């Protein structure tokens with residue numbers, strides 16, 4: 001069980017990233033997030049997704065240090081918040097995150113949202129931090145195809161990952177195809193659509209067929225569509241339930257049925273509407 005939960009994919013720079021991890025947005029700094037991470041690591045998770053925005057980086061670092069695991073056993077992502085975009089401000093914000101986590105290095109650092117004008121300068125700072133050895137992989141989040149095209153025209157180092165909203169009501173097909181064509185790994189945020197897809201009749205029907213829960217069906221669909229997934233929970237029973245997806249696979253018919261639930265429906269903002 002433990003080894004399967006930590007199964008990795010090789011990113012375009014050769015770094016191994018676990019397909020499955022724990023999201024900690026809205027997991028409160030202090031005992032709530034620390035307990036959630038301890039539970040997850042005990043169950044076999046080896047990947048945690050945080051961000052400067054979540055205001056829990058100190059606790060994430062502390063939970064990993066007190067887990068009994070080595071730093072290199074856990075893959076940690078954090079993200080640069082929108083107000084810090086720009087070359088110098090990115091270098092500073094990265095150092096603040098690193099100090100809060102009390103880590104020598106970060107596994108994956110993401111530009112949280114593209115915004116409009118500054119993401120290329122921001123990326124140049126990401127490239128420097130990567131070359132200086134502070135980050136094992138650099139990537140982006142909430143980038144649409146046009147943002148990626150602009151970035152790829154000017155980047156010296158390609159993004160490894162694009163973390164975007166992805167669930168059965170937002171299957172992101174054109175973006176997914178573009179990322180695949182550019183060897184950029186897609187990663188799902190809000191993979192459970194924050195609970196909103198768990199009572200969908202098609203998901204319930206498929207759950208009954210496999211003897212699995214709705215969340216397990218939706219998360220297995222992520223893996224079967226080759227998308228990294230980071231469901232959030234602070235409850236041990238759900239943390240364990242969400243990880244129970246490594247003993248089955250969805251068949252082609254069910255993958256297709258889930259894909260047909262797409263409504264291009266977002267639970268978060270449209271990246272083009274978030275201009276800063």
Ligand SMILES: NC(=O)C1=CN([C@@H]2O[C@H](COP(=O)(O)OP(=O)(O)OC[C@H]3O[C@@H](n4cnc5c(N)ncnc54)[C@H](OP(=O)(O)O)[C@@H]3O)[C@@H](O)[C@H]2O)C=CC1
Nearest residue numbers: 023024025049141189190191192193194215231232233234
């Ligand atoms: N790059 C970006 O812009 C964004 C990144 N993210 C990242 O992605 C992660 C996941 O996305 P998130 O927005 O948290 O949404 P999720 O789709 O992961 O849903 C989380 C919600 O579902 C509940 N839940 C978890 N497991 C179950 C279950 N088995 N059955 C029923 N309910 C369940 C949780 O409650 P409870 O905790 O009470 O169990 C929580 O309320 C975030 O935590 C964050 O790390 C998220 C948003 C944007």
Ligand SMILES: O=C1CO[C@H](CO)[C@@H](O)[C@@H]1O
Nearest residue numbers: 025051053112267268269
């Ligand atoms: O990471 C995040 C958590 O969710 C927020 C609200 O949907 C997002 O805006 C943010 O990017």
